[in-house]
Amino acid sequence: MNKTFFADKQTLEDLNIPGRHKNNSIARIFDKVVTAGGRKLMDTMFQSPLTNADEINQRSGIFKYFTGKAFQFPFTESEFSVMENYLGLGSGSNKVTVGLGILSKKVMQAAAQDTQYEHLNKDICKTIDVLNRFHDFMGRFDDKGSPYSSQIAQIGHIYNNPKLKWLKQEQGVKVLPLFKLIRYDHLLRTGLHAEMKQLTGLIFQLDVYIAVAAVACAKGLSFALALPKDKNVLTVKGVFHPAIDHAVGNSIAFDREANVVFLTGANMAGKSTLMKSFGISIYLAHMGFPVAATFMEFSVKDGLYSSINVPDNLDLGYSHFYAEVLRVKKVAEEVAAEKDLVVIFDELFKGTNVKDAYDATLAITEAFSENRNCFFVISTHIIEVGETLRERCSNFRFTYLPTVMDGLVPQYTYRLTEGITTDRHGMMIIENEGILDIIRGN
Structure with missing residues (x-):
């Protein structure tokens, strides 16, 4: 693993680099990301500059690529945070256990006007909406051989997973019936947990790429x-x-x-x-x-x-x-x-x-x-x-x-x-x- 470029506390304070909440700090200038995960990734980049020329040029090449695209991140912070929080609670349970848990929420909704079932249904529908909108957004990338092509390929591989064939069919869904709810919840948070984690990581990267490219354009x-x-x-x-x-x-x-x-x-x-x-x-x-x-x-x-x-x-x-x-x-x-x-x-x-x-x-x-x-x-x-x-x-x-x-x-x-x-x-x-x-x- 390559070591990172070093600057001590005194240097960082002299140059006013860290601290996105500090007035006129360099971190604040670039703090245009939308997602919480994108913000964490940005912080990590600021904390760990690189010392490998190829890695530096690869990253800067992606940023430069996005300056020519003028893309807007396709979600608001509140929209994406629903999916981010929902997938972050990965159940890790088998389908039967997931089904019993959701069924109990359904019973409590009917018996005691409990809202957990309704909230879960809304969260899954919103997650399906975000996943479909992101897939449509990625359809705008047709640049083969671009600095971002590796990430495009990774995202395409996830969406081509046979376990996600149902996703397009549920585009625009507002409420799911019980058995679909159980199936999709198990798939997204357990069966496809690794894929969803990889996908959200790629979305966080995209958030940072778009934000930094926008700052580069705005400030020349x-x-x-x-x-x-x-x-x-x-x-x-x-x-x-x-x-x-x-x-x-x-x-x-x-x-x-x-x-x-x-x-x-x-x-x-x-x-x-x-x-x-x-x-x-x-x-x-x-x-x-x-x-x-x-x-x-x-x-x-x-x-x-x-x-x-x-x-x-x-x-x-x-x-x-x-x-x-x-x-x-x-x-x-x-x-x-x-x-x-x-x-x-x-x-x-x-x-x-x-x-x-x-x-x-x-x-x-x-x-x-x-x-x-x-x-x-x-x-x-x-x-x-x-x-x-x-x-x-x-x-x-x-x-x-x-x-x-x-x-x-x-x-x-x-x-x-x-x-x-x-x-x-x-x-x-x-x-x-x-x-x-x-x-x-x-």
Whole structure:
């Protein structure tokens, strides 16, 4: 069994990936499924990204196939939940036992106006209706050799089972007589229990495929091409944050000869958003999900680590700086274990003085860069670090997000530019806000 792509809790929180109930989370963006089973399957996919290029491409190929279909899932949540709940109660009993149980419900209905028999009858009729409607829906798939053809064949095999010959004959049924009720209940929940379980699983998959494809179309997402690990390349063009409307896209590329992107720019220039956008694309690409980019191809990696919003820990007595140090140590241990990783560091060592931050950022960045099977995005305000690294290292791409002054007002392009920033507008912004005048009482 293949291992899954790893991202720890800190990384997932930095990128706001899990939690379909969280505002602007990535999971919430894709939470358009209808069925409870589809929702569980979606959660599993988010919890277990893939590290096998063929599996990733196979899944993304199915999603891409559905973007060209514009299918709507054929049931509402309430309609499907009746069948989902009914089949989930599989009796596991023989036909005689099932018959006696239903007969007792029939007697109780007549003797004490009990509603169990009526509810069972309605549930089976609704299940028959859903099964027939799904069969009709699958008749719209005539694409032989498509990425979804294997699932189409599996569904067709289930419906062609001789034990389901009666299904079409009962299309539109509202009430079943007692003996048919006993026969169909035993068949659906016992005799065909394995087939119905397989079928509902395939329906859950279809629910996810249709939902994710719809999101891809609505948000203008694309599908990444996964390459074997030993290719050791990563190119993403026009990457943007999927939760931001009208976001500006940027392009980033890595290979063994240029495995570090060194990013500078002012605080409001968009560095953190760019790094989060990039990290999200890495995670979604390993899921086989559509990514917020115009183009992406990547060699599969073992995992993703970020250090964007590292909190202090007052309970353990950790200062912000010490929490940063522990985070860097954790990543260093993973890199030293010869794992192929993508690492994102936003403003290393901002919890200490400028001299220490300069020395530490320089030493740590240079040491990490020697691990050519890992890709790093590292940002800093200390542009002097970049100048020193440019002299020492040949495997860096130096980039920055510019600040353009409109008179005394800073404007931000959010467009990644080659080089190291020369922007030094911090004091001008402070003066524009009149902070010194406020302090002096002017």
